Amino acid sequence: MTQRSLAGWRVLIGRPAGRSVGLIRLLAEHGASAQAVPLIDIVPPEDSAELDAAVLTLAAGEVDWVAFTSVNAVAAVLERAAALNVAPAIPAGTMVAAVGPATAGALRAAGIAVDLVPETGGSGAALAAVFPTAHRDQTVLLPRSEIAADTVPKVLRDKGYAVAIATAYRTVQRPLPDSVVADLQTGGYRALIVASPSGVGPLAAVRRPDTALVAIGAPTADALRAAGLTCAAVAHSPTDEAIVDALLDLAAVTYAPHDRKDRTST
Structure with missing residues (x-):
């Protein structure tokens, strides 16, 4: 009988250690050892004027909705609001949407109520899909990465919203530590968890x-395929449990036990 186990697996998680503590613990419960290494750095826009104008408009209550598609966007907006000395950053009358539980959690930790979160998916497309149809020319502010796809604004415009986009942050690739590169080149990891399209490169x-290669969400899976890489599994939600489930399914169905000595000595 096939068992769902990750015994003997070594997994590389492509995101900061601080955001991977729960996932590392859960992987260990299933027999795997894991290491978290950030693949990208989040940096401010080269020019903050656009974001500053958006933050001031948001704080003034001039938009009906603000939609956050990442924890990084939440942090960027709150940081600029603090720098501009505006409070609250999001007025009580503004509706707030979050792409998934982590983003919603970051908002609630800052004392901001969240009005809309998709039940499943954890992607921008899933968030846009659950938005209600606009009425009375409602507006949505969308603070996001400079390389974000146009999926969310397109769907929202189709639903009747006037969408304002502001670049909240940029992603830049971070050089991998030499020890990680050596382990990648020699097959020292059984699986790599890619957390975002920016981490593919x-x-x-x-x-x-x-x-x-295990992708967190469909956009990351698409980015892997666009780079000519095979996506072995997709976690359809950005939760630790969904990521581990994707790995367990992969272990049970696709891959034989990982023992390179045994495979090369026969």
Whole structure:
């Protein structure tokens, strides 16, 4: 009988250690060892004028909705609001949408009520899909990464909203530590968890083809395929449980036990 276990697996998580504590613990409960390494850095826009104008408009209550598609967007808006000395950053009358539980949690931790979160999906497309149809020319502010896809604004415009987009942050690739590069090149990891499309580039050139790539969400899976890489599994929600479930399914169905000595000595 096939068992759902990750015994003997070593997993690389492509995001900061501080955001991976629960996932590392859950993987250990299923027998895997895991290491978290950030693949990108989040940096402010080269020019903050657009974001500053958006933050001031938001604080003045001049938009009906603000939609956050990442924790990074929440942090960027709150940081600029503090720098501009405006409070509250989001008035009580403004509706707030969050892409998933982590983003909603970041908002609530800042004392901001969240009005809309998709039950499943954890992607921008899932968030846009659950937005109600606009009435009376409602407006949505969308603070986001400079490389974000146009999926969310397109769907919202189709639903009748006037969408204002502000670049809240940029992503830049971070060089991998030499020890991680060496382990990637020698097959030291059984699976790599890619947390966002921005994380695809740092891994593409150095990992072995037989190391499984696991994407968090459909956009990241699409980015892997666009780079000519095989996506072995997709976690359809950005929760730790969904990521581990994707790995367990992969272990049970696709891959034989990982023992390179045994495979090369026969």
